[in-house]
Amino acid sequence: KQEVTQIPAALSVPEGENLVLNCSFTDSAIYNLQWFRQDPGKGLTSLLLIQSSQREQTSGRLNASLDKSSGRSTLYIAASQPGDSATYLCALDTGKLIFGQGTTLQVKP
């Protein structure tokens, strides 16, 4: 059974810091991996999608990497801002989407 783990569960950083969120999974048989952002009481917003054959994707200050052999993905956020405060979730597509528990990020002004 595919298991997805996100570490840390919570993170607090000062504005301007670069940071890395981690996502690990147990089965490398995936179609793609997707990172989402969730604001309190809201739905999920897609940030980046990495296809199984890709190693990384970039969008603005965000960069996501995928290493299937080690069962890991990272989301790198450059020059963090208070508006980045949210919960970040990774999801694996194995024919159905399987989510990690998320990392709640607080960026302090």
Place this chain on the structure above:
Amino acid sequence: DGGITQSPKYLFRKEGQNVTLSCEQNLNHDAMYWYRQDPGQGLRLIYYSQIVNDFQKGDIAEGYSVSREKKESFPLTVTSAQKNPTAFYLCASSQITGLNTEAFFGQGTRLTVV
């Protein structure tokens, strides 16, 4: 605008009642999903469908039912058999083949049992 629409945003149910949550998408996506989210927790899969008139149970399907009579619609019924239905419910859709299989979510329905 293209996207996924969930309604209602808030729903209150008396114990013993069935309620139906609506999910509509105009993205022409084949796959649709229902998730449940409890406070401080991740998303748990209830049901998913990859084609019209077919659907599969997820990890926590007991007490729920779905239908997929149209590609655009995937309603979820929370039955009286669901012992703890108070939660935030999220619907998603995605394409299942091709280059872009990105999943998109609705804004959610918050169900409260009173």
